[in-house]
Amino acid sequence: MGGAANCPSVMNILFGYIILTVFLVLVCMEPNQVEARVEPPYPPDYELKALHEIAAELGKKDWNFSENPCNNKSSWFTPPPTHGSQAINNSTVTCNCSFTNGECHIEVIYLAGQDLDGVLPPSLSKLLYIKTVILHRNYLKGIIPREWAALKLETLSVAMNHITGPIPGYLGNITTLKYLSLENNQFSGTIPPEFGRLVNLENLTLNANYLTGKFPLSLANLSNLKELRISSNNFTGKIPDIFRSWKQLEKLEIQASGFEGPIPSSLALLHNLVELRISDLPGEGSKFPNLKNMKNMYRLMLRSCNISGTIPDYIWELSGLQILDLSFNKLEGNISDSESLTKAQYMYLTKNSLAGHIPEWMSIRDSRYQIDLSYNNFSESHQSLSCRENLNLFQSFSGGKNLGPDNCLKSLPCSKDWYSVNINCGGGATTINGVNYEADEDLGGRAKYVPLKETWETSSTGLFWDTTPTSMDFIARNVSVLRTNNSELYTRARLSPLSLTYYFRCLANGNYTVTLHFAEIVIRDNRSYQSLGRRIFDVYVQEKLELKDFNIKNEEKGVDKAAIRKFKTVVRNKTLTIRFHWAGKGTTAIPRRGTYGPLISAISVDSDHRPRVLNAWEKNLKVVVGAVVSVLCLVLVILGILWWKGYFQPKPSREQVLRGLDLQTGFFTFIQMKAATNNFDPANKIGEGGFGAVYKGVLLDGTIIAIKKLSSKSRQGDREFLNELGMISGLQHPNVVRLYGCCVEGTQLLLDMNTWKIIALHMLYSALVLQQKGNLMELVDPRLVTEFNEEEAIRMAKVALLCTNSSPALRPTMSEVVNMLEGRALVPKLIMDPSIFADESRFGALKDQFNQMQSRKGSEITTITQSSIYSSSTAWSGSSSTSVQHP
Incomplete structure (x- = not known):
């Protein structure tokens, strides 16, 4: 009984503990946690009814009306991403339940990335407390409803939809607007001047439409404007000079807007700018704008603005600058060497005329920094800079036309001339219809040029703005099944945010066909916001613009389809350049931000005269x-x-050769020679030389002759024989007997000289006799009279006699002869053989005969001689000269 009686008391104690625990938990909880457990009231019925209508107009089918739209649960709320970035897909309805009467009213409708396929809902005007409407990244059509003009909206975004027509002026009635984004639609016409009434507007974004006309001056009233983006439109005229009214402006974007230059000077008044993007300004150029007072500049782009002159030094001193893009201008001068330089992470000075040396501070930047200096005129002084992955120096050095790139290629010499190169851009190696396509899987970079191949290289320039950089930014991958043949070429593609160059080298010079393969594999072709993108770029082949404002999707009426374009070009200096360039046109945020710029799937370069394999x-x-x-x-x-x-x-005969020479001699028969010498009787032999014997002969007319007969054992051949004939026949002197002729029959070679050697010997002996008697002067031609030096004549005669001494030991040397002739040495007395003078009488007869011959006329002697020879030989050629040849 007692135990039973105690049970209720135990239960009471346990129950007390439970109540105490619950009380303590409630006390320890935060007040907002307690309040979170309080279920908010539903919005008024008229708002619920309006939500039903709005859902029907938008095509929103997943709202669950059995739940309270204000409880931030289920289909009415999308939790924010944990990493802090803005989610593409969002479906959120937010209520304000802080009204004094305890009611909740809908303030925010955020429907992004839902692919809603309806129209902009007019019923939105029934939500009287609505302040924020965000409907971007859908497929909504139609126009902005007039009913919205009565709302007190502060934020309105219908960006990235399929809205057409002009921007309605009645939007200017929503004077409470602070944020208005109409970008990436198909709005046309002009900006309504009524926008000048939006005096509270802080952000106006009109990018990527088809707006035309001039910028309304009424927008100068937007004194609270902090951000203005009007890129990729078709405006006309010059950039309006109304910046002085927007002194609170922090971000300004005017890329490929259609406006012309120059950049207005009033831009200098925007001291609060942190981001400035102006690009692709045609028309009049200008000097570098005054940005000196923009100390907080964070991102600066002045690309393709026709800016000339030098880069101001203060640009390099902007300590907060992270992105600097001054590419595609006409900037000159040097880059500052100052030590207090910008720490910009991305720097683009591409395609200017910058000169001088590349400063050292650029060479010490690590891989976190990207610097592009391609297409400039720097002096090549820092060889170590040539091949760095974060420093693009493609064609950045001076040197004439500079057709080739920098020293990076010195390590890749051409092994031969190539006639064909095929590349699968962004993809792996593959073979299509027997054609081998090389792989191109390098991840690329924001300022990259590092040659790795012999025949081709790539140069990549540019940064995808408004996105977080990743390693896969430069290779596109297909997102659906490809509906094209040879799909291996189009599964991947190479991308670029600004400029992509394929540089081919080692090609054989000549005519080529360039084939470019395109396929849009990123932007879609369905009833989705992902189909609303417009990729527009230009293509240059050998720096000639071949495709302007090229849109792959429009060209092929769809996506995932091959677009093939062929071009004829000429390769000179073995190089070919294909460049893809984005000029700021088209969309930049569909399907995601950073979707723009050139896309190329494959390239083929083929010679028109390619050798057959x-x-x-x-x-x-x-x-x-x-x-x-x-x-x-x-x-x-x-x-x-x-x-x-x-x-x-054919070798001519000796006789033919002799008759062809002008030897000025006659020809005798061998029979005549045998008769004159009594068949070469040894008794008539008067001497013998190295080439044969010499015989005394008498012709039929009594003329005494000497005949030299070439021996069969002699070393003298035909050439020596002809030389001897030529030399003897050419000698002409009144005191030298002449050559009569020769005999050439078979192997017989003979020379006929008139009293040859006999008279020569007699003359020598006569001189010896005259020298003994002291009458050497009788050797001199009497016709000379006194026209000579008697002393020199006597000296020469004595020296001659010494040189012809019968004893070789008594003959002087040549040096002694020279000294004696020049008078530096006395001529020694000649020692003679006394027997010589016994025959003195015969020399007198010879002398008389010689004098008698000299007294006759030369023509008479020739006639008699020719007559006597002709009687013996029919082959004759005469001469009036006299000559002799030594044996």
Whole structure:
């Protein structure tokens, strides 16, 4: 009983503990946690009814009206992403339940990335407390409803939809607007001047539409404007000079807007700018704008603005600058060497005329920094800069036309001339219809040029703005099944945010066909916001603009389809350049921000006169034929040389050769020679030389002659014989007997000299006699009279006698002869053989005969001689000269 009686008390104690625990938990909880457990009231019925209508107009089908739209649960609320970035897909309705009467009213409708396929809902005007409407990244059509003009909206975004027509002026009635984004639609016409009434507007974004006309001056009233973006439109005229009214402006974007330059000077008044983007301004150029007071500049782009002059030094001193893009201008001068320089992470000075050396501070930046100096005129002073992955120096150095790139390629010499190159851009190696496409899987970079191949390289320039950089930014991958042949070429593609250059080298010069393969594999072609993108870019081949404002999707009426374009070009200096360039046109945020710029799937470069590829049998045949032809050519060359040297010409006879020479001699028969010498009787032999014997002979007319007969054992050949004839026949002197002629029959070679050697010997002996008697002067031609030096004549005669001494030991040396002739040495007395003078009488007879011959006229002697010779030989050629040849 007692135990039973105690049970209720135990239960009471346990119950007390439970109540105490719950109380303590409630006390320890935060007040907002307690309040979170309080279920908010539903919005008024008229708002619920309006939500039903709005859902129907938008095509929103997943709202659950059995739940309270204000409880931030289920289909009415999308939790924010944990990483803090803005989610593309969002479906949120937010209520304000802080009204004093305890009611909740809908303030925010945020429907992004829902692919809603309806219209902008007019019923939105029934939500009287609505302040924020965000409907971007859908497929909504139609126009902005007039009913919205009555709302007290502060934020309105219908960006990235399919809205057409002009921007309605009644939007200017929503004077409470602070944020208005109409970008990435198909709005046309002009900006309504009524926008000048939006005096509270802080952000106006009109990018990527088809707006035209001039910028309304009424927008100068927007004194609270902090952000203005009007890129990729078709405005006309010059950039309006109304910046002085927007002194609170922090971000200004005017890329490819259609406006012309120059940049207004009033831009200098925008001291609060942190981001400035102006690009692709045609028309009049200008000097570098005054940005000196913009100390907080964070991102600066002045690209393709026709800016000339030098870069101001203060640009390099902007400590907060993270992105600097001054590419595609006409900037000159040097880059500052100052030590207190910008720490910009991305720097683009591409395609200017910058000169001087590349400063050292650029060479010490690590891989976190990207610097592009391509297409400039720097002096090549820092070789270590040539091949860095974060420093693009493609064609950045001076040197004439500079057709080739920098020193990076010095390590890749051309092994041969190439006639074809095929590249699968962004993809792996593959073979299509027997054509091998090389892989191009390098991840690329924001300022990258590092050559790795012999025949081609890429240069990538640019940064995808408004996105977080990743390693896969420069290679696109298809997001659906490709509906095209040869899909291997279009599965991946190479991308670029600004400029992509394929540089081909080692090509054979000549005419080529360039084939470019495109396929849009990122932007879609369905009833989705992902189909609303417009990729527009230009294509240059050998710096010639071949495709302007090229839109792959429009060209092929869809996506995932191959667009193939062929171009004819000429390769000179073995190089070819294909450049893809984004000029700021088209959309930049569909399907995601950073979706823009050139896209290329594959490239083929083929020579129009490409040598045919031979198979194995043809190659072997070619080798054999080449070898045979080479041997035949060698033989022909050898034969030609031999023929040129006369080895194959018929050899003329001796007589033909002699008769062809102007020897001024006659020809005798061998019979005449035998008769004159009594058949070469040894008794008539008067001497013998190295080449044969000399015989005394008498012609039929009584003329005494000496005949030299060439011995068969002699070393003298035809050439020596002819030389001897030529030399003897050419000698002409009144005191020297002449050559009468020769005999050439078979192997017989003979020279006929008139009293040759006999008279010569007699003359020598006569001189010895005269010297003994002291009458050497009688050796001198009497016709000279006094026209000579008697002392020199006597000295010469004495020296001659010394040189002809019968004893070789008594003959003087040549140096002694020279000294004696020049008078530096006395001529020694001649020692003579006394027996010589016994025959003095015969020399007198010879002298008388010689004097008698000299007294006759030369023509008479020639006539008699020719007459006597003609009687003996029919082959005669006469001469009036006299000559003699030593044996």
